[in-house]
Amino acid sequence: MRAVVTVIGKDTVGILAKVSSICAEYNANIIEVTQSVLQELFCMIMLVDISNLSVEYAKLSSSLDELGKQMDISVHAMHEDLFNSMHRI
Amino acid sequence: MLNTYDILETIRMIQDQCLDIRTITMGISLLDCIDPDIDRSCEKIYEKVTRLAQNLVKVGNDIETEYGIPIINKRISVTPIAILAAAAKGDPVKFARTLQRCAETCGVNFIGGYSALVQKGYSAGDEALIRSIPEALAVTENVCSSVNIGSTKTGINLDAVRLMGKIVKEAAERTADRECIGAAKLVVFCNAPEDNPFMAGAFHGVGEPDCMINVGVSGPGVVRAALAKYPDADITKISDIIKKTAFKITRMGQLVGTVASERLGVPFGIVDLSLAPTPAVGDSVAHILEEIGLERCGTHGTTAALALLNDAVKKGGVMASSKVGGLSGAFIPVTEDAGMIEAARCGSLLIEKLEAMTAVCSVGLDMIVVPGNTPADTIAAIIADEAAIGMVNHKTTAVRLIPAIGKKEGEELEFGGLLGSGPVMKVNANSSSKFIARGGQIPAPLQSLKN
Numbered sequence: 001m002r003a004v005v006t007v008i009g010k011d012t013v014g015i016l017a018k019v020s021s022i023c024a025e026y027n028a029n030i031i032e033v034t035q036s037v038l039q040e041l042f043c044m045i046m047l048v049d050i051s052n053l054s055v056e057y058a059k060l061s062s063s064l065d066e067l068g069k070q071m072d073i074s075v076h077a078m079h080e081d082l083f084n085s086m087h088r089i
Numbered sequence: 090m091l092n093t094y095d096i097l098e099t100i101r102m103i104q105d106q107c108l109d110i111r112t113i114t115m116g117i118s119l120l121d122c123i124d125p126d127i128d129r130s131c132e133k134i135y136e137k138v139t140r141l142a143q144n145l146v147k148v149g150n151d152i153e154t155e156y157g158i159p160i161i162n163k164r165i166s167v168t169p170i171a172i173l174a175a176a177a178k179g180d181p182v183k184f185a186r187t188l189q190r191c192a193e194t195c196g197v198n199f200i201g202g203y204s205a206l207v208q209k210g211y212s213a214g215d216e217a218l219i220r221s222i223p224e225a226l227a228v229t230e231n232v233c234s235s236v237n238i239g240s241t242k243t244g245i246n247l248d249a250v251r252l253m254g255k256i257v258k259e260a261a262e263r264t265a266d267r268e269c270i271g272a273a274k275l276v277v278f279c280n281a282p283e284d285n286p287f288m289a290g291a292f293h294g295v296g297e298p299d300c301m302i303n304v305g306v307s308g309p310g311v312v313r314a315a316l317a318k319y320p321d322a323d324i325t326k327i328s329d330i331i332k333k334t335a336f337k338i339t340r341m342g343q344l345v346g347t348v349a350s351e352r353l354g355v356p357f358g359i360v361d362l363s364l365a366p367t368p369a370v371g372d373s374v375a376h377i378l379e380e381i382g383l384e385r386c387g388t389h390g391t392t393a394a395l396a397l398l399n400d401a402v403k404k405g406g407v408m409a410s411s412k413v414g415g416l417s418g419a420f421i422p423v424t425e426d427a428g429m430i431e432a433a434r435c436g437s438l439l440i441e442k443l444e445a446m447t448a449v450c451s452v453g454l455d456m457i458v459v460p461g462n463t464p465a466d467t468i469a470a471i472i473a474d475e476a477a478i479g480m481v482n483h484k485t486t487a488v489r490l491i492p493a494i495g496k497k498e499g500e501e502l503e504f505g506g507l508l509g510s511g512p513v514m515k516v517n518a519n520s521s522s523k524f525i526a527r528g529g530q531i532p533a534p535l536q537s538l539k540n
Contacts, residue, residue, distance in 0.1 A: 004091065006100055034093060045096055058154045076100060078157030080091070085344040086337045087095040 002031070002080040003048050003057075005064065009073025011042035019046070019075065022063050027054040042073070047080070099337075103158060106310035107372040108338065110345050111365045112162040113149050114286035114303045115142050116293035116358060119168040119202075127179035131187040134173075138165060138191040138200075141300050141355070146196040148352045152345055160345065161307075161507075165195065166291035167202035175214030185225035185232050192231040201233040201291035206281070209243040209530070219252060223259040226271035233289035239279035239476040241483050245531040247473065253277045254469025254525065258492050261461070265494035268502050272491040273456065277472050279479035279486045284359050285415040290452075290487055301358035302350045303415060306342035308334070309364045310371040312398075316380045327381060328401045335362065335405030343410045361415030362406030363451060364398070366426035368509035374398075374419050375428025375438075386428050387438030395419065396449035416485055418451025424491075424504065424511030425456050434512050440471075448478050453486035458502050458511045461494040468492065470521030473531075481534050 007019055016035070023030055028048045035044035050057060061077045068075030102108040122133035142165050149163040167188065174181045185203050192200040203225055205215040222234050236253055239245035257272055264271035276290035283294020286303035315334045316327060342360040350357035366374045375386035381394045399419045407413055421443065423429045432438035440457065447453040453475045459468070472488045479486030493502050493513050503510040 004096060006096060008097075008100075036093075043093070043097070045091075045093055047091075058151075061154055061157075074104070076157055078100075079155050081344060082156045082158060082341065083091050083096055083099055085340045086099055087092065 001051050003050050003077045004080050004083060005046040005048055005075070005077045007042065007044040007073060007075050009042055009071070011037050011040055012071065015042060015071065015073065016044065018067055018071070019044070019064070022060070022067060023048055026060050026063070027052055028060060048077070102308070102311045106308070106314045107367070107369055108308045108311045109159040109161050110304060110342060111307040111363070112164050112286050112305040113145070113160060113345070113349050114164040114166055114291055114305065115145050115353070115355065116166045116284065116297055116301050116303060117141055118293055118297060118299045119173055120295065123173050123176045125176055125178070127177035127183055130173055130177045131183055134184070134187050135191055138167065139194045142195040142197065144353060148349055151352070152348055156345070158341060158345065162199070163197050164286070164288060164291065165191065165197050165200045166286070166293045167200065168293050168295065169204040169206055170202055171205035171215045171218040172295070174218045175212060181218045181221045182225050182228065185229050188232045189229040197231070199231050199233050199288040201235065201288050202293060203232050203234040204236060204292040206237045207249045208237050208240045208246055210246060211249070219249070219256060222256050222275060223263045223271060226260050226274050227263040233274045233291065235276040235278055235281065235290045235292060237278040237281040238472065239480050239531070241280060241480050241537045242533055244533040245279065245473060245476045245480060247525070247531055248528045250473050250476065251466070251469045251525050251528060253472055254465040254467070257468050257490055258465045261492040261494050268504055269491050269494055270504060273489065273504060273508055275489065277488045279476035280484060282415055282485055286361050287363065287365065287416060289489065297358070298356060301356045302346055302353060303358040303361065304342045304346035304349070305361040305363055305365065305415065306338050307363065307365045308338040309366050309374045309377055311338060312364065313371070313377045313380050316377065324397065328397055331398060331401035332405035335402045336409045339406035339409035357412070359412045359414030360406070360410040362403055362410070362413055362417040363415070364402055364419040366420060366422065367507055368425055368427050368430070370427060373426045373428035374421055375426050375432055379428060385435065385437040386432040387442050391442060392445050392449055395421070395446050399450040416451045420452055420455065421446055421450060422456035422489070424458065424502070424509040425507060426509070430509065430511050433514055440514055440516060444474060444478070447475060447486055448482060451485070453479070454488045454490065456489055456491070456508065456511065458491045458493050458513045459516050460497050460513050461492050462497070463492055463516050464520070464522070466520065466522040466525045467516060469525045473525070477531070481536060483536060
């Protein structure tokens with residue numbers, strides 16, 4: 001199972017590091033990363049393999065939410081299938 | 090990999106435009122709970138419903154976390170209780186209390202099916218159940234009731250219409266201390282669908298399997314936001330944009346329904362292709378109509394804009410789902426839609442216009458607050474009008490009126506939550522009593538003779 005992690009917000013030092021360290025902590029394998037900085041807005045999308053998570057998926061999701069709040073950015077993890085079903089026929 | 094634009098679009102839909110799954114509704118057949126002993130029957134109902142739906146709320150919450158898509162309501166619909174009441178002697182309110190216990194145990198916010206189907210006349214149990222509705226809705230909190238009084242195939246049962254006028258009023262009177270909430274949990278249908286996941290009109294039809302999962306989607310905010318990007322598009326283009334948006338919304342409903350049915354081990358029924366508003370800002374069907382180009386919902390052009398919206402939602406949704414059913418269309422519940430509330434307050438939206446709108450969209454006169462002194466016969470006549478639109482046009486129509494006991498035009502009722510609030514609307518003061526008192530059956534229209 002794979003999840004899409006999105007990070008959107010003001011560009012600050014260490015966003016990528018913090019998100020990936022949470023992924024590493026829970027054994028979520030990062031498969032692909034795309035990121036861009038448009039003007040000052042940082043936008044990163046990660047495709048993460050979560051089939052061998054060391055914790056419940058809800059824990060990963062809430063930790064990422066928490067990180068988002070701390071850094072005042074928006075961080076979300078959502079199941080890949082949601083995007084596939086919405087945007088692919 | 091997925092396209093960045095697509096991913097961001099989905100996230101914006103959920104975070105900023107109130108996109109959500111409005112309801113996952115588990116339909117449960119109670120035909121095997123029929124028993125001549127009413128207490129025994131109630132025990133069987135409690136056992137079956139709590140067994141099948143014990144994980145409904147948990148699975149709903151799990152999917153919500155995993156997929157990151159809000160699932161607002163988890164609900165249950167059951168076989169029309171009048172069928173069980175026909176076999177069991179005793180006070181039908183016992184069934185309502187049992188359903189309430191089921192709702193509390195399972196943690197669902199509504200359980201629907203305190204219902205009777207009387208489009209061609211009463212069978213055993215029907216009339217007793219209908220007469221018990223006001224009490225049942227007053228002594229329970231989460232039980233919803235519906236009565237089907239007409240269909241294209243049978244015509245309209247005017248005796249039942251007359252009775253329902255009284256029942257609606259009585260349901261409001263018995264809950265006058267709670268904003269007349271009883272009447273907000275009662276729907277009078279013509280051509281009621283048997284697989285509708287939306288309350289208050291959900292029940293599990295006798296032609297349905299033993300247990301199944303139906304899903305209702307939402308997303309007026311998403312449609313409006315999509316339209317706002319094209320302020321100068323012509324109306325054909327507007328229809329296309331709505332279709333594309335509805336497709337995406339419905340795909341999400343299809344996905345959630347499929348996953349929920351797998352996890353619960355219950356067959357997947359249908360996706361109800363609906364635009365269901367809430368009183369929240371940015372979640373209004375009226376605001377879509379205004380985005381299309383009306384100064385205020387209810388003005389001239391509203392019916393045409395709504396017809397286009399309703400049609401485009403279906404066209405977009407139908408390809409996105411393998412099985413479509415329920416009510417499927419745009420909802421226009423007045424108190425549940427911020428734009429409708431404003432339009433009704435300022436006098437732009439009147440009951441007569443709403444009636445015309447129901448001819449081209451899903452459902453009917455929904456969540457409309459009328460003066461508390463409206464005669465029961467007038468309420469019955471409003472029901473008859475609405476049923477006639479459904480009967481002739483081969484569509485579902487429904488009436489959910491809330492007589493605001495002790496209040497008059499201009500005052501307001503405040504339900505809170507998803508039910509919202511709304512002003513008391515003007516009703517034509519001329520009497521319809523003689524028409525309603527005639528009773529009998531309005532014969533099925535020529536449209537019904539298709540064989």
